[in-house]
Amino acid sequence: MASDGHVIWVKPFDPANHGSDTAGRRGECGWHGQTEKRGTCADKPFASVKLQYAGYAPVQSACIRALREISQRYGFPIPPESA
Ligand SMILES: [Zn+2]
Numbered sequence: 840m841a842s843d844g845h846v847i848w849v850k851p852f853d854p855a856n857h858g859s860d861t862a863g864r865r866g867e868c869g870w871h872g873q874t875e876k877r878g879t880c881a882d883k884p885f886a887s888v889k890l891q892y893a894g895y896a897p898v899q900s901a902c903i904r905a906l907r908e909i910s911q912r913y914g915f916p917i918p919p920e921s922a
């Protein structure tokens with residue numbers, strides 16, 4: 840997967856932030872479910888993260904662990920309430 844994206848925004852998780860037929864809308868952690876191909880993540884989403892890639896800008900649902908991974912990959916600060 841290309842790592843040339845960046846984070847547009849991070850919000851507290853809300854299924855309404857996510858499109859229909861996505862893990863986020865179903866209340867699942869989409870970052871681990873889709874990005875790492877591990878199957879469904881056991882952790883509940885903590886944040887909704889909008890990412891910008893070359894041709895698209897998905898909103899990912901992210902558990903706390905996923906949020907830390909996204910933070911490391913894209914270099915944005917984690918909101919203090921999740922530290
Ligand atoms: Zn996860």
